[in-house]
Amino acid sequence: MSNEKKIVNRVKCTANISGLMDNFYKDMFDDNKGPLCWCVGACPYEMFSAANVRRFQTENHAARISTRQEQAMFIEVAEAEGLSENVCSYAKINIGFALMMARGEEDKIPERYRLPKPDMIFALNTCPTMIQWCDMLSDIFKVPKFVVDAAYIYDENNWDRNVEYVKSQLYDFVRFLEKHTGQPFDWARLNEIVYLMKQIAVEWRAARELCKNVPTPASFLDALIAMGPKNTVRDEASLAFYKDFHNEVAQRAKDGIGVLEQEKYRIMWRGNFPWHKLGTLSRMLAKYDAVLISGVYGLGTYGDHAIDNILPDGFDLSDPLRTIAAEHCCRSYTRRFDWKMDHEFRRHIEEFSIDAVIIHSPRTCRPWALTTYDMAREVEEKYKLPVLVLEVDHTDPNYFHDAQVETRIKALLETIKK
Amino acid sequence: MEQLLNKFQQIAAEPLKTAQYWKEKTGKKVVGCMGLYVTEEIFHAAGLLPVVILEKDSPILRAQAHVQSYMCGYIRSVTDQALAGDLDFIDCIISHDCCHTIRMTTEIIKRNATGIKDIQPIFLPVTIKKAESWTYTLQELSFLIEKAEKLAARSITEDDLMQSIQTYNKHRRLLKRLYQLRRDKPGIISARQVSNIVKASMLMPKEEHNAMLEPLLEAMENKTVEANNKIPVIVSGSLCETCDEYVLDILEEVGGVVVDDDLYVGSRYFATEVDESLSPLTALALAYVNMVPPCPTRHDPDNKLSDYLINMAERARAKGIISVIVKFCEAHYYSYLTFRRGIKEFNIPEYLIETEHEGVSPAQVKTRLQSFIESIRG
Amino acid sequence: MNKNNAQDRKDGYFAGIDVGSTTTKMALLDFEKKIRVSSIIPTGPIIKKTVDKIINICFEKNLNGIDDIKYCVATGYGREIVDLADEQITEITCHAKGVNVIFPQAKTIIDIGGQDSKVISVDDNGSVLSFVMNDKCAAGTGRFLEVIARSLELSIDEMATLSRQSKKRVEVSSMCTVFAESEVISLVSQGVEVSDIAAAINRSIARRLVGLVQRIGLRLPLVMTGGVAQNKGVVKAIEDALNIDILISTEPQITGALGAAHIALKRFQERRDSIE
Ligand SMILES: Nc1ncnc2c1ncn2[C@@H]1O[C@H](COP(=O)(O)OP(=O)(O)OP(=O)(O)O)[C@@H](O)[C@H]1O
Ligand code: SF4
Numbered sequence A: 001m002s003n004e005k006k007i008v009n010r011v012k013c014t015a016n017i018s019g020l021m022d023n024f025y026k027d028m029f030d031d032n033k034g035p036l037c038w039c040v041g042a043c044p045y046e047m048f049s050a051a052n053v054r055r056f057q058t059e060n061h062a063a064r065i066s067t068r069q070e071q072a073m074f075i076e077v078a079e080a081e082g083l084s085e086n087v088c089s090y091a092k093i094n095i096g097f098a099l100m101m102a103r104g105e106e107d108k109i110p111e112r113y114r115l116p117k118p119d120m121i122f123a124l125n126t127c128p129t130m131i132q133w134c135d136m137l138s139d140i141f142k143v144p145k146f147v148v149d150a151a152y153i154y155d156e157n158n159w160d161r162n163v164e165y166v167k168s169q170l171y172d173f174v175r176f177l178e179k180h181t182g183q184p185f186d187w188a189r190l191n192e193i194v195y196l197m198k199q200i201a202v203e204w205r206a207a208r209e210l211c212k213n214v215p216t217p218a219s220f221l222d223a224l225i226a227m228g229p230k231n232t233v234r235d236e237a238s239l240a241f242y243k244d245f246h247n248e249v250a251q252r253a254k255d256g257i258g259v260l261e262q263e264k265y266r267i268m269w270r271g272n273f274p275w276h277k278l279g280t281l282s283r284m285l286a287k288y289d290a291v292l293i294s295g296v297y298g299l300g301t302y303g304d305h306a307i308d309n310i311l312p313d314g315f316d317l318s319d320p321l322r323t324i325a326a327e328h329c330c331r332s333y334t335r336r337f338d339w340k341m342d343h344e345f346r347r348h349i350e351e352f353s354i355d356a357v358i359i360h361s362p363r364t365c366r367p368w369a370l371t372t373y374d375m376a377r378e379v380e381e382k383y384k385l386p387v388l389v390l391e392v393d394h395t396d397p398n399y400f401h402d403a404q405v406e407t408r409i410k411a412l413l414e415t416i417k418k
Numbered sequence B: 001m002e003q004l005l006n007k008f009q010q011i012a013a014e015p016l017k018t019a020q021y022w023k024e025k026t027g028k029k030v031v032g033c034m035g036l037y038v039t040e041e042i043f044h045a046a047g048l049l050p051v052v053i054l055e056k057d058s059p060i061l062r063a064q065a066h067v068q069s070y071m072c073g074y075i076r077s078v079t080d081q082a083l084a085g086d087l088d089f090i091d092c093i094i095s096h097d098c099c100h101t102i103r104m105t106t107e108i109i110k111r112n113a114t115g116i117k118d119i120q121p122i123f124l125p126v127t128i129k130k131a132e133s134w135t136y137t138l139q140e141l142s143f144l145i146e147k148a149e150k151l152a153a154r155s156i157t158e159d160d161l162m163q164s165i166q167t168y169n170k171h172r173r174l175l176k177r178l179y180q181l182r183r184d185k186p187g188i189i190s191a192r193q194v195s196n197i198v199k200a201s202m203l204m205p206k207e208e209h210n211a212m213l214e215p216l217l218e219a220m221e222n223k224t225v226e227a228n229n230k231i232p233v234i235v236s237g238s239l240c241e242t243c244d245e246y247v248l249d250i251l252e253e254v255g256g257v258v259v260d261d262d263l264y265v266g267s268r269y270f271a272t273e274v275d276e277s278l279s280p281l282t283a284l285a286l287a288y289v290n291m292v293p294p295c296p297t298r299h300d301p302d303n304k305l306s307d308y309l310i311n312m313a314e315r316a317r318a319k320g321i322i323s324v325i326v327k328f329c330e331a332h333y334y335s336y337l338t339f340r341r342g343i344k345e346f347n348i349p350e351y352l353i354e355t356e357h358e359g360v361s362p363a364q365v366k367t368r369l370q371s372f373i374e375s376i377r378g
Numbered sequence C: 001m002n003k004n005n006a007q008d009r010k011d012g013y014f015a016g017i018d019v020g021s022t023t024t025k026m027a028l029l030d031f032e033k034k035i036r037v038s039s040i041i042p043t044g045p046i047i048k049k050t051v052d053k054i055i056n057i058c059f060e061k062n063l064n065g066i067d068d069i070k071y072c073v074a075t076g077y078g079r080e081i082v083d084l085a086d087e088q089i090t091e092i093t094c095h096a097k098g099v100n101v102i103f104p105q106a107k108t109i110i111d112i113g114g115q116d117s118k119v120i121s122v123d124d125n126g127s128v129l130s131f132v133m134n135d136k137c138a139a140g141t142g143r144f145l146e147v148i149a150r151s152l153e154l155s156i157d158e159m160a161t162l163s164r165q166s167k168k169r170v171e172v173s174s175m176c177t178v179f180a181e182s183e184v185i186s187l188v189s190q191g192v193e194v195s196d197i198a199a200a201i202n203r204s205i206a207r208r209l210v211g212l213v214q215r216i217g218l219r220l221p222l223v224m225t226g227g228v229a230q231n232k233g234v235v236k237a238i239e240d241a242l243n244i245d246i247l248i249s250t251e252p253q254i255t256g257a258l259g260a261a262h263i264a265l266k267r268f269q270e271r272r273d274s275i276e
């Protein structure tokens, strides 16, 4: 294998994301746009828009900080306050950030990350961390909070009951929003946005579908970068972006343009992503002509996994709250092991012509880490593919050692029989 | 009194043997309760023998291939026991999804521990004080009743349930009296002994346990303790995990005396009584959503750990609060921090000890606890 | 021992013995609170022998017999094994006391020994308000420095001196001894100057300590004790990281034993007062 730097030909229009995202974050400072809610975890953003409440996602914000390697300061503040180094590193970054804001130390925070203080906090229990994290934020800022619980679907026959469980809490949330904005909830706007999401999902899925091509016109990392507007912004401009994204991917597919000059190995990624090492990992893989094609993380929201939803294509336009509830019930977090093996591995491995699998076992995230050893064994046995369980972290730099990771990735690729 | 205490100690020393002994002696099927808040009364009412699955103080070997070292010791140990076949005698394990760690471990055990007869997950709402949570809880408990009926091959009547609730409530009241005696006469019983008593209760029929408790309490009523200058403290935490007794031993060895606790193998196990004036199922569901001790794994914003422990400390005239966290028990880390922020204004010394299955250096724990006691003494 | 004999009230000594994980320290005070003799020796595998040895060393120095010890306080992680001791007190309390004697104005103490590092917050009387300790791994301790020095083939002193000649900033990101060692080896193989690596290691220790300091809150002045307080490179790195000046006594390593001896004197007096 050669050592020279390989060119990674990324999807071009994703460069527009930072503009979209920056605008989104700029809006946070516009008081005319309603109160501000900090949302922990995946959240029903449609509802916030319909209530005229500004919101952003704390995980997303933490990931943004760590893609630029600027997380250490916030982690240190949180740990100094007494938060254990073993808790989710997203939470550490965000809680450190919140503590600095609450103490009036905003001037120490790089300007591009600054945000106004929240008027309320929201969390949805996809992972228990989020609830505790939400409680902490509400305690730090002394503002009201709303928590939605989502159940563990240990029995697929219980789908409906669980969707109803979430949906009834979402009704309460509507009342909560009305109370705190002093305005009636705009149901018509909610319908509009859910419809918008459906259109976005169509573009998204079509683009993702094309990644089954060899060579792949877009990588998993392109998709990870592109998911921002879909997961957090959700407005008309986002739809326009996904149309561009789909078009560009389609054009590349037509012209046979791949992400790498020579696509030798197609890799699947499972688990959340070490954002701070996005570039490093992409270069490391490219060096050996390997590309991440597909993955289970982040792409899910109204996206790849719609076929697993209780609703035929993920949407019930006549009942937006049911759509939202179902969307949140069908995440990986709430599902059984067998379900994950089938939907997260089999489908990706078979449809995307995968040569090897990297499973991320983050040191500070229980939901993504547990069962990964068993998953690795089953993939090896069932699909006869080489698997690497990478034990690093989604944002904490303490667990990632470039040289060590590269050795392991190289070893993985060497075992691919081609 | 010594004799009774020894008996409790023996029962607590070998949890699995104890459970097996009772299985043979009563001929009843055994239900293993994994995680917090499995409603034991339901299984008791069906004539089954519910026992709590505890952490075992032996090295983790087999589970290493399935569960990362950065997971709490409780689930690593339980997985290990399951893989070793130690839990095969249990007729059904009910695993309550009290955190994500347990959720996934249940799956791991199910896949890999081939000798396990039956392992059934349940989900109880995390946000406990909401209308939906109440209905959801009722549904889960009804499901447990069905499950118990199937296991026992008989039906459970309302009377059966009520009788079990009464037995359990009586048990809770006896344990509360034990704690009252300890508050009144600090040092009358060691923290380790109290832990043994509660642990034994988790492993044997409550009727039998009650029968042992009653004479013990009587003996304690009549006993006096010499005045001493030990520092009274309360201990809180240690979710699901049980191998922390050495912390209690050291604490009392270096001049502290535990006067009350909020431990899993402690008052958390019996703090919530079930209302006997309601229909039994309603009462059981209510007891869950209205649980008394604030729980790090549940969302119940009005029930603050700081208030709860400050009250406990005041009632027991304690001069310090020790929190014990099981390493990697994520929910507890947050709740500890919120607690610490919450008690700042009260000016009561507090200290955190983190425990690990593999054990932390006893010398270091001793230095920490001794320094803590020395600093209270001034 | 004739501890409560009122006649020889002015003769006799008060002993503090600090059996640390790495070194054992002993200090003897007289009634005037003057240090009569002190000693530091490595802690051997058999603690009893080490303790006997240090007592012998101290009494060779022209003192009367061991019987003249009126009260003895043992501290450090081997405190239980000192037969001579009348009382065992932790090194946290003893360092606080020792610092209070030398620097009564001190508010915060950093003690870095061979195996543990501790940050202690004290009140005006030298009583402990709160404290934090490193967890069981060696990150941020003397041991960590020794491991790294060994892989750089330097002595601790050489490493401290070299670190202050550093010209270029490099980072050793890991605080874990094992990982840091491999990072260091890979930096060496990349041809990075040893002085720059040594400075990076000191900064890494400082980061760890600053984390502990922040957990209990920095109050000034801050005093450093323990053997590593003699490592100028580490001290400088912590000063830079906290942006403060640190106070250090001439013999920081003896602080715990000194504090123990002072507590011994106080205990003796309390006891005598209560008898009379
Ligand atoms: N002159 C010096 N320069 C630099 N480092 C030194 C010097 N003298 C001692 N040390 C370091 O100090 C450490 C020992 O310190 P100390 O005697 O305070 O430890 P200890 O009390 O035995 O350990 P602990 O308190 O952790 O049980 C050793 O790691 C040694 O490398
Ligand atoms: S799922 Fe993992 S990364 Fe996300 S909040 Fe929970 S612990 Fe953190």
Ligand code: SF4
Pocket (backbone or CB within 6 Å): B072, B073, B074, B075, B098, B099, B100, B101, B102, B238, B239, B240, B241, B297, B326, B328, B329, B330, B331
């Ligand atoms: S001890 Fe904590 S992490 Fe472990 S199973 Fe219990 S609640 Fe979960």
Ligand SMILES: [Mg+2]
Pocket (backbone or CB within 6 Å): C020, C021, C076, C091, C113, C114, C226, C256
């Ligand atoms: Mg020492």
